[in-house]
Amino acid sequence: MTETPAMRRRLLRPYAVAALALAALFVWQPDKITLSASAGTTSSGITKGDTCPYKVETPHFIVEFSVPPTIGRGYATLCEKAYTKFSDIFQVPESEVVWEGKCKIYLFANHDQFVRFAAETHGAGAAISGGYTLPNKKDPLIVLFIQGKDHITLQQVLIHEMTHVFLQVFHKEVRLSTWIHEGFAQLFEFQHHPEKSRLQTSRSKAKAMVKQGMTRPLSGFWVSAFPATDYAGYAQAWSLVNFMTYSKDLRKKTGKYVLALKDRAPEHKGFMTIETEADLREAIKAEAEKEFKFQAEVFQEIFGISVDEFEARWKRYILATY
Numbered sequence: 633m634t635e636t637p638a639m640r641r642r643l644l645r646p647y648a649v650a651a652l653a654l655a656a657l658f659v660w661q662p663d664k665i666t667l668s669a670s671a672g673t674t675s676s677g678i679t680k681g682d683t684c685p686y687k688v689e690t691p692h693f694i695v696e697f698s699v700p701p702t703i704g705r706g707y708a709t710l711c712e713k714a715y716t717k718f719s720d721i722f723q724v725p726e727s728e729v730v731w732e733g734k735c736k737i738y739l740f741a742n743h744d745q746f747v748r749f750a751a752e753t754h755g756a757g758a759a760i761s762g763g764y765t766l767p768n769k770k771d772p773l774i775v776l777f778i779q780g781k782d783h784i785t786l787q788q789v790l791i792h793e794m795t796h797v798f799l800q801v802f803h804k805e806v807r808l809s810t811w812i813h814e815g816f817a818q819l820f821e822f823q824h825h826p827e828k829s830r831l832q833t834s835r836s837k838a839k840a841m842v843k844q845g846m847t848r849p850l851s852g853f854w855v856s857a858f859p860a861t862d863y864a865g866y867a868q869a870w871s872l873v874n875f876m877t878y879s880k881d882l883r884k885k886t887g888k889y890v891l892a893l894k895d896r897a898p899e900h901k902g903f904m905t906i907e908t909e910a911d912l913r914e915a916i917k918a919e920a921e922k923e924f925k926f927q928a929e930v931f932q933e934i935f936g937i938s939v940d941e942f943e944a945r946w947k948r949y950i951l952a953t954y
């Protein structure tokens with residue numbers, strides 16, 4: 633009898649299975665979006681066909697929405713503007729096909745419509761989420777709802793999620809580190825109505841962390857996948873990218889850096905034999921060190937300064953300007 637992948641999975645030891653996830657430890661995982669919602673409203677009588685009665689198609693997006701058309705069209709314009717901004721900073725030539733097909737965006741006016749759509753198209757898990765993103769190279773997708781939030785907040789969430797999609801798939805589909813993903817996603821998010829964003833709180837948080845010596849050393853931070861509840865991690869990621877894109881000499885090389893990280897990303901071994909918990913700890917440590925060495929080497933080569941020097945300059949910048 634032939635051994636099926638399912639059988640093979642059952643045969644793996646727990647530690648060996650854990651090792652498979654090693655490579656995924658150091659890269660960004662899609663956000664769990666947590667827009668608040670007042671669930672449990674009565675059925676609005678809307679069926680799948682008309683959950684999003686309006687549709688606007690732009691060169692790179694198809695935006696379907698159940699919010700009023702004038703507002704919906706504004707979202708479509710915003711998407712193209714953000715796309716241009718991303719292309720500019722990551723130096724993506726106009727001729728490049730960033731994603732195949734168009735990025736589909738669904739914006740629901742109420743939670744009930746969102747739940748129905750999500751359950752029918754992406755299953756129960758999607759339906760109980762606060763919105764979701766599929767950052768695929770082919771037909772990427774973002775699904776959000778407005779209920780319980782104002783439009784500026786939803787626009788910020790949309791920009792944040794679009795950044796993840798763009799970063800993930802442009803040039804070559806490579807999972808970049810969490811700090812890069814969340815740093816850029818917040819950078820663009822806060823640039824949209826900064827006065828209504830978390831810009832100021834992130835600044836204060838970052839400054840307090842530097843003053844108290846609480847920032848995480850980049851050797852660890854650049855290879856850790858921090859969760860959405862880790863506000864300090866998010867503030868540090870944002871301020872690193874903020875500094876990188878503010879500083880004139882670094883800014884012009886930022887796109888080249890991300891591109892080099894994508895081009896030279898090492899192939900991760902899919903499977904290794906690990907017998908004990910100590911082996912697993914050792915493997916995780918070795919993998920993290922290897923990943924940081926890779927990022928640091930590319931950084932030094934592109935920017936012409938060491939990570940240590942960058943870290944010191946970043947802290948001085950925070951203390952002087954935040």
Ligand SMILES: [Zn+2]
Binds near residue numbers: 663796
């Ligand atoms: Zn994010």
